[in-house]
Amino acid sequence: xxxxxxxxxxxxxxxxxxxxxxxxYKILDEWQKKHNYDKTEKESIEYIKxxxxxxxxxLEPSRKESDYVKFVIKIHIRMDNIKETVVEIDEQKERxxxxxxxxxxxxxxxxxxEEAWHTKAGIYFLRILVDKYVYKLxxxxxxxxxxxxxxxxxTQVKSFLNLYKx
Amino acid sequence: xxxxxxxxxxxxxxxKYSGEFDYEALYLTIYNWLKKKGYLINETYKHKMTxxxxxxxxxxxxxxxxxxxxxxxxxxxxxxxxxxEFEATRHGKKQKLNKGRMNITLSITLHLDYNSRFDKxxxxxxxxxMIRFTLLRxxxxxxxxxxxxxxxxxxxxxxxxxxxxxTAYSAx
Numbered sequence: 001x002x003x004x005x006x007x008x009x010x011x012x013x014x015x016x017x018x019x020x021x022x023x024x025y026k027i028l029d030e031w032q033k034k035h036n037y038d039k040t041e042k043e044s045i046e047y048i049k050x051x052x053x054x055x056x057x058x059l060e061p062s063r064k065e066s067d068y069v070k071f072v073i074k075i076h077i078r079m080d081n082i083k084e085t086v087v088e089i090d091e092q093k094e095r096x097x098x099x100x101x102x103x104x105x106x107x108x109x110x111x112x113x114e115e116a117w118h119t120k121a122g123i124y125f126l127r128i129l130v131d132k133y134v135y136k137l138x139x140x141x142x143x144x145x146x147x148x149x150x151x152x153x154x155t156q157v158k159s160f161l162n163l164y165k166x
Numbered sequence: 167x168x169x170x171x172x173x174x175x176x177x178x179x180x181x182k183y184s185g186e187f188d189y190e191a192l193y194l195t196i197y198n199w200l201k202k203k204g205y206l207i208n209e210t211y212k213h214k215m216t217x218x219x220x221x222x223x224x225x226x227x228x229x230x231x232x233x234x235x236x237x238x239x240x241x242x243x244x245x246x247x248x249x250x251e252f253e254a255t256r257h258g259k260k261q262k263l264n265k266g267r268m269n270i271t272l273s274i275t276l277h278l279d280y281n282s283r284f285d286k287x288x289x290x291x292x293x294x295x296m297i298r299f300t301l302l303r304x305x306x307x308x309x310x311x312x313x314x315x316x317x318x319x320x321x322x323x324x325x326x327x328x329x330x331x332x333t334a335y336s337a338x
Contacts, residue, residue: 021332033337038312039319041179046331047267048185055332082332097332 002114003131004072007143008107008150015161016100021055021082024101027160028059028075031153037061037073052081052099062110069139070113071146073153074106103157107150109142111135170284170291171298174276174311178318183329184267189249193224195328196242199321200228205240219248219266231280236306238314239275242321244268270325274318276311 032039038061045056059075082099111131131139200207205228212223228240249266256263279285284294298306316338326334 022335025333026335026337029335029337038315039336039338041319041322043180043182044326044331044333045182046185046329046333047183053332057333 002070003111005109005111005139006106007109008105008147011105011150011154013103013105013154013158013161014101018085018087018096018098019101019161020094021079021097024157024160025057027156028153031156032059032061035063035149037063037071052083053079053097055079055082064113065142067114068111068135069142070110071142071149072108072110073146073150074104074108075153076104078102101161103154105150105154105157107146109139109146111139170279171295172278174278174306176274176311176315178272178274178315178322181270181272181322181325181329181331182268183270183331186254186263186265187268187329188261189246189264192244192325192328195324196226196244196321199324200226200240200242203228203230203317205230205238216248219250220246222246222249232310234281235279236310237277237280238317239277240314240318240321241271241273241275242325243271243273245270272318272322274311274314276306276314278306 029039040060040062042058042060043056044058045054047054055077056079057075057077059077060072061075062070062072064070078101080100082097085096085098086093087096088094112127197207197209208227208229210223210225210227212221214221222245224244224246226240226242226244228242229237230239231237246266246268249264251262251264254261254263278298279294284290319336319338323334323336
C-alpha cells in the first residue's frame with residue numbers, strides 16, 4: 001500500500017445563511033482543473049427531506065508531483081436544511097439556497113503510489129528506510145506547496161461564502 | 167504461468183439520491199449517452215416487489231473498441247429501493263414521476279490486448295508485461311485511462327443533471 005501522510009491538517013469552514021450550491025461546487029471544480037488536479041468524486045449524496053435538502057460530497061482531487069509523490073486534497077462538504085429561495089440582486093431575480101454548510105479541507109501526501117517498492121518484503125523494508133532517511137528531504141519540499149494550495153482553496157471558499165453575508 | 171496485467175480499473179464514485187425523479191428519463195439519459203459515445207450496451211434488469219415499493223437493479227455495461235490494442239469499458243450500476251409512481255404537474259403538463267432512494271455506482275476499465283494477441287506463449291505474455299509496465303506505462307495511465315475517466319465524468323454529470331441535483335457541473 002502507498003504511504004499516506006497528512007500535511008495540511010483539517011481546516012473547517014462553517015456557514016449558515018444564503019448561498020448558491022451550484023456556484024460553490026463550480027468554484028471547487030474549476031479550481032481543481034486550473035491547478036491540474038485529477039477529479040475524484042468519491043461520493044455525492046442528495047436527499048430531499050421535508051425540512052430541506054441534505055447534500056454531502058466527498059471529493060479527493062489528486063495530482064502526481066513525480067513518479068513517487070502524489071498530492072491528495074480531501075474535501076468533505078455537508079449541507080443541511082437547504083431550502084430554495086429567490087433573491088433580487090441588481091434588480092434581477094436569482095435562484096439561491098439557504099441553509100447550513102460545513103466544509104473540511106485536508107492535504108495529504110501519498111508516496112510510492114504506484115507501489116513500485118512493494119514487490120518483496122526486503123524491498124519494502126528498504127523503502128521504509130529510504131523514505132525515512134533519504135527521501136525525507138525530497139518529500140518535505142513538496143509539503144509547503146501542498147499546504148499553500150489547501151490554504152488558497154479554503155480561502156477562496158471562505159471569500160465566496162462571505163460575499164453572501166452582505 | 168505469467169500473470170498478465172491487462173486491465174486498469176477504477177471506481178469513479180457513487181451518486182446517492184433520495185426524492186422525486188423521472189425513472190424513464192434517467193434510463194434514457196444513461197442509455198442514450200452510452201450509445202452516443204459509441205459503446206455497445208449490455209443491460210441487466212432485476213425487479214422485486216416489496217411492501218415499501220419496488221426494488222430495482224439496473225446495470226449497464228458499455229464496451230467500446232478504441233484501437234486494436236485497447237478498449238474502454240464503463241459500468242453503471244443502479245440500485246433503487248422503495249420505487250413508486252405518482253402523478254404530478256410539471257410546466258402545466260400532467261406527468262408520471264417516481265419516488266425512491268437510489269445508489270448509482272460508476273466504474274471504468276481500460277482493457278488492454280482484448281484480442282489476446284499476446285497470450286500465445288509465455289514469451290509474448292512477458293513481452294506484453296514489459297511493454298505495459300515500462301514503455302507504455304505512462305501513456306496507459308495518463309492518456310488512455312485519463313481520457314476514459316474524463317469521459318465517464320461526463321456521464322456522472324449527466325446523471326446528476328437528470329436527477330436535478332444541485333452539484334450537476336463539470337469543468338472537465
